[in-house]
């Protein structure tokens with residue numbers, strides 16, 4: 186399941202991978218993206234389109250209930 190509450194700080198909203206502390210001279214791989222007014226954090230760019238697709242899918246499911 187997607188952990189999409191705001192308490193999931195430090196974890197990727199899609200895969201749940203924790204963000205590692207950036208080492209000296211390295212950039213942090215944390216990407217923040219606002220989706221439907223809610224900021225989500227991702228560990229890599231690939232997670233963003235996948236997360237959006239899942240969001241649409243979840244909405245479709247809930248509309249059918």
Ligand SMILES: [Zn+2]
Pocket residue numbers: 197198199200201202227228229232
């Ligand atoms: Zn991820």
